Each structure stands twice: as structure tokens, then as C-alpha cells.
Amino acid sequence: MTSLTQHQVRTFLVQHFSDSLREAGIDLGEVENDFDLLAHGVVDSLGIIEMITAVENYFGITVDFELMDPEQLALLGSFCLFVASNATTRV
Amino acid sequence: MRLPAHSESTVPANADFLNRPREAAVADRAATTAAEARPVEGLEGGIDDILPWLHESSNPYWDWLWGSPGQAWVQLTHWFERPNSELARGRVRSLRRGRRVLGGYIAASGQQLRSCRKADVLALMNYLRRTSDESVVARMHMSRSLFASVADNAFYLSRIGVASAARGRGAGRHLLDMFIREGRSRGYARFQLDVSEDKLSAFQLYLSAGFKSVGTSTIPGTSIRYHSMVRSS
Numbered sequence: 001m002t003s004l005t006q007h008q009v010r011t012f013l014v015q016h017f018s019d020s021l022r023e024a025g026i027d028l029g030e031v032e033n034d035f036d037l038l039a040h041g042v043v044d045s046l047g048i049i050e051m052i053t054a055v056e057n058y059f060g061i062t063v064d065f066e067l068m069d070p071e072q073l074a075l076l077g078s079f080c081l082f083v084a085s086n087a088t089t090r091v
Numbered sequence: 092m093r094l095p096a097h098s099e100s101t102v103p104a105n106a107d108f109l110n111r112p113r114e115a116a117v118a119d120r121a122a123t124t125a126a127e128a129r130p131v132e133g134l135e136g137g138i139d140d141i142l143p144w145l146h147e148s149s150n151p152y153w154d155w156l157w158g159s160p161g162q163a164w165v166q167l168t169h170w171f172e173r174p175n176s177e178l179a180r181g182r183v184r185s186l187r188r189g190r191r192v193l194g195g196y197i198a199a200s201g202q203q204l205r206s207c208r209k210a211d212v213l214a215l216m217n218y219l220r221r222t223s224d225e226s227v228v229a230r231m232h233m234s235r236s237l238f239a240s241v242a243d244n245a246f247y248l249s250r251i252g253v254a255s256a257a258r259g260r261g262a263g264r265h266l267l268d269m270f271i272r273e274g275r276s277r278g279y280a281r282f283q284l285d286v287s288e289d290k291l292s293a294f295q296l297y298l299s300a301g302f303k304s305v306g307t308s309t310i311p312g313t314s315i316r317y318h319s320m321v322r323s324s
Contacts, residue, residue, distance in 0.1 A: 045211070049212060071206065
């Protein structure tokens with residue numbers, strides 16, 4: 001486990017997707033935790049894999065997704081909480 | 092919403108569609124004849140009856156994506172057995188004559204499709220972790236814009252296929268009509284599909300059923316080219 005928080009992951013992702021969020025008319029300061037990145041076209045299937053890779057590389061972590069509920073995968077708040085709760089530092 | 096595993100119907104015997112190479116048809120006819128000797132029940136029968144046409148209807152993209160027909164078949168089997176996959180066994184609507192499966196289709200609304208694809212991409216992510224097979228991700232990059240997105244108000248034909256021994260007797264048209272009827276009964280008036288350019292007979296079938304090609308996309312450096320087709324009402 002790490003000391004990574006849901007808020008840190010969320011801050012990174014909002015910044016990472018800032019252009020796409022603005023294009024979708026979303027105020028970066030008002031992104032809800034139940035915002036669905038896939039439904040709003042911020043990411044596609046490949047984009048989810050890229051998102052995971054980006055988060056892991058940025059924070060230097062590895063996340064085990066074996067136990068993740070797929071329905072939570074593209075929800076901003078749920079994804080960030082899962083990452084923060086299941087991250088391990090890379091060796 | 093989970094679709095019934097199978098629905099039974101009869102097939103008109105007066106239409107022609109979806110030709111394929113003679114040698115493949117002969118081999119499949121022999122296999123089907125053997126299958127007719129036993130009841131089609133349970134896991135084994137389902138896989139034997141469904142995966143051949145499901146594999147063919149997934150191509151040429153599927154074999155290319157996974158790098159080889161063998162690996163593509165293995166992955167198709169895994170996806171077929173995962174209940175929340177786009178290609179899950181429980182999503183297949185079949186057309187049978189008696190115990191004999193003539194073909195089938197998989198359909199989903201845009202919203203269902205999104206839900207399935209979350210599950211599939213998570214499974215893919217875990218596969219990549221186990222195998223470190225970066226070539227699949229590279230091919231996903233190459234084919235990123237190959238298929239059009241599906242809106243929530245559209246009913247999408249993900250796969251459709253006919254057992255080779257059952258071809259030439261209108262089963263494909265019957266399945267397509269089943270798909271349209273199912274969509275209408277669920278309140279959809281917009282229907283969408285993707286078809287490979289090399290499947291000319293299928294393309295013509297869709298045109299004859301009122302679908303129009305609204306765009307094409309090619310995987311760079313390959314001959315794989317798909318039409319996005321739409322029918323309204």
C-alpha cells in the first residue's frame with residue numbers, strides 16, 4: 001500500500017484530461033465524482049488503458065485491477081478511490 | 092439487461108446469402124451432420140454451435156488484433172465465457188431448426204455496449220498484466236477509429252453469423268429481421284452495424300434491408316476496411 005489519496009489521483013486525472021473536459025463543456029472545478037469518462041467521450045476503451053498507464057507512471061505505482069468492478073472503471077471518483085486503495089509502490 | 096440465451100424459430104427455405112469457400116462448407120457440413128446426431132444441450136453443444144460463426148463474424152479484425160487465428164480463438168473462448176463481456180454466451184440469440192443451430196447474433200444498445208466494453212477492457216488490462224503482450228495495445232492504437240461510436244439511442248448489431256452448412260437458405264436475412272424486431276420491441280428506431288468490406292454478400296444483405304453506409308475506415312498498412320452502416324426506423 002502507499003500513502004496515495006483519492007484526491008491526488010483525481011487532481012492528476014482532471015489535469016490530464018483538462019482539454020477533453022473543457023471540450024465537453026465541463027468546468028474543471030466542478031467535475032462530479034460520478035462523472036463517467038467513457039459515457040462523456042473523454043476516453044474510449046483504449047483510453048482507459050492509457051489512463052491506467054498514465055496514473056501508474058505518474059505516481060510510480062502498480063495497481064492490481066483483478067478485483068475491480070467494471071462498472072466503476074470509468075467513474076472518476078470510484079476509479080480514483082480504487083487506485084488509491086490498491087496501489088503498491090514499484091520496486 | 093441480459094438477453095435470453097437462445098430463441099427458437101423456423102427459417103424460410105427460399106433465399107440465398109453469405110456464400111463461402113466450398114472446402115470450408117464441406118468440412119462444416121460434415122461437422123454439422125455429426126452434431127445432428129446428438130442433442131445440442133449444455134456447455135459443449137453451445138460452444139460447438141456458436142463459436143465457429145462468432146469467430147468468423149468477428150473477422151478480419153479479431154484475428155488481426157490478437158496476432159494469430161489461434162490466439163484469437165483462445166481469446167474468443169474466454170470472452171464468450173465471461174458473463175459481462177460483449178461476446179458473452181448469454182447475449183447470443185440463436186436461430187435453430189429443431190436442435191440444430193443455424194446461426195445467431197449478438198446485439199446491444201449503446202449503453203449496454205459501453206457497460207460490456209468496460210468489462211472487456213478490464214479483462215484485457217489484466218491479460219496484458221499477465222502476458223506483457225504490448226503488441227495487442229499497439230494494434231488497438233492502429234485500429235482506434237476503425238469502428239464508429241454507438242449512441243445510447245441506437246441498437247447495435249455486434250455480431251451475426253450463420254453456420255456454413257446452413258447457408259444459402261435465408262438464415263442471415265431471418266436473423267437480421269430478428270435483430271430489427273428485437274430492437275423495435277425494446278423501443279429503438281436507429282440500428283447500427285459494422286461490416287468488413289470483404290464480406291460483400293453481407294454488405295448487400297444489409298443494403299437490401301434498408302441499411303446505408305455512412306462511413307468507412309481502414310487500419311493503416313492493412314487491407315482491413317469496415318463500413319459503418321445505419322438504418323433508421
